[in-house]
Amino acid sequence: MTRAIAGRRLLRVGLAEAWGRDRVVLFAIQIVLVLGFLGCLRAAGGSVDGWGLGFAAVGAAAMARVPETPVPLLGWGALLVWWALTVTTRFTWWALPAALVLLVAHTAFALAALGPRDGQLTRALVVRTIRRLLVVAGLVGLVALGCASLYAAQPPGYPVVVGAALLVVAGWLWLVGTDQDVPA
């Protein structure tokens, strides 16, 4: 076997570690998604000024630089709090694209945390991840539809029903998460 090893283009800023094309693309996607989330927030009636946008962009770059740390969790937690505090309506359809943005961003962070900065993702992995994203997006769409229906109908005791359903889900999560340990 004597095939030549192909060269790849890498991006290096100053003395920093070189970044591969895939990682640069993921970095850009993560920043665009944060700005996209803020766009949804603004469209939903939330307040986003120039300073907020600037801080968010810088924060997004910081998050995207260290995807394997708790920084993305803190960043996206802050964005959720921002939404909860500034969006005044109880239900808006803009929550659906914002949720999808959050889903894609979470996946992008997880992919970026997989390997070194100049690592290459395979086409098979990307295709499979997109397929799974579509499945989850479909589920989220269904939940949004249910929420919108409940919000529109305003049935008596509706908060109690939702709360009870969530408690059941939480209990089930606790069960599946703690049932047995993996052998060492």
Next chain:
Amino acid sequence: MSQAPFLVTSAQIRAVALGALGTVAALALGRPDLLVLAMPMLVVATWGMVTRPRSAATVRTRLGRRRIGEGETTSLTIEATLPPGADLLTARVVEEPRVEFDPRRGWLIAPASMATAGATAADGDRRAVAQLSVRADRWGMPVVGPVVARVLSPWFAYRSAPIELPGEALIVLPARAPFDQQAPVPHAAGLLGVNRSSRPGGGSEFDTIRPFHPGDRLRRIHWAASARTGRLHVTSTFADSDSHVLLVLDAFTDTGITAGRAGRTPTSLDLTVRAAAALAEHYLRVGDRVAVRVVGARSPRLKARSGQSQLGQILDVLARIEPGSDRFDDGRAALMALGSPSLVLVLTPLTDPSMTSVIAGIGARGFTTVVVDTCPEGLGAVATWQAAELPGGVSAADLACAWRVLLLARAGAIADLRSVGIPVVRWQGWGSLDTILRDVARRARTPRVARR
């Protein structure tokens, strides 16, 4: 083969935390939009938890061809048998300066597929295979690895602890430098070969025209001489014989900028080893017997043999040379039980004083000895060392100055060798030895005194 348990990842912690935060806020504030926001994280966290791997993954590595030549490529296969739930293999191969990986830096990722029946595969197990191309840049015995592998579950929720697999030893045979030789080897004394021996016989090189003796072949009759003299005359030839060539390699030091990656100037040992490979291939191809002695490094002595299998053995010995690995060898061991070689070729950069006395010792025993100079060019130039990674406190100018002093000593050693009748010729590939061997052959016909 190695196994490891599974641990939760930062991605799963993020999914659970964001999902929980959104859900609690939705309940506390009575906000369905927050529930919609939290829903993808809840789904992802649940999916990750439900598909959590329950048993350990098994990973193994396999190297394709273990013996390759310089510049050739082999493959390292990392194969994982994944338990139900796990569906991704990532692996990192520790870098080695003498080999180059594709993908770069040896990082691999491979999604799982259903396992085929195998010794370690159980029902529901899946299999992930990642393959790395390994190209050898320099001769030697680089170790490909160790490999650190991890196995991940869907949504990157759980990953195995690092699975460390030992490296696989690769034997990189030296590339044969381009070489050919027209001049015959002096003192050919074997039975079969292409070199002209000193005795008459059935060969191809003209000796003389002599009177016919019973037993001479009729096709050898020289009709012109027979007609002129009135007696039958025949053309006689020298017998063709094989010769015994001894290659002595200087492995006391490796001089130059190491690593030998493509594009860099080869070191002295690179030149020595590649020249030895070229010489061995040439002499074995024409039917001669070749022996190899390595001075200054632990290495087996190869007795003189001919044929392709001998070439394989020689290349193997050359690939295993580690410079300076035998600190107690002053070169005397190389002079023991040499046999009676027709030609001794000493390949050395002549930077170690021990080697000069070794060469003088071989020459004093009456063997026809030629020193092939394999010192890299430009060692005394500052520009050569500016490209190298130097230890702290050493500048390229200092190093170049030190080398100029050493090169002066080397010039003295070369002059000493020439003064005792041992020619020194620079290795330049094609025809490097032709002129010098013709001179040696001429001189070899004269009688001389030797110490045996």
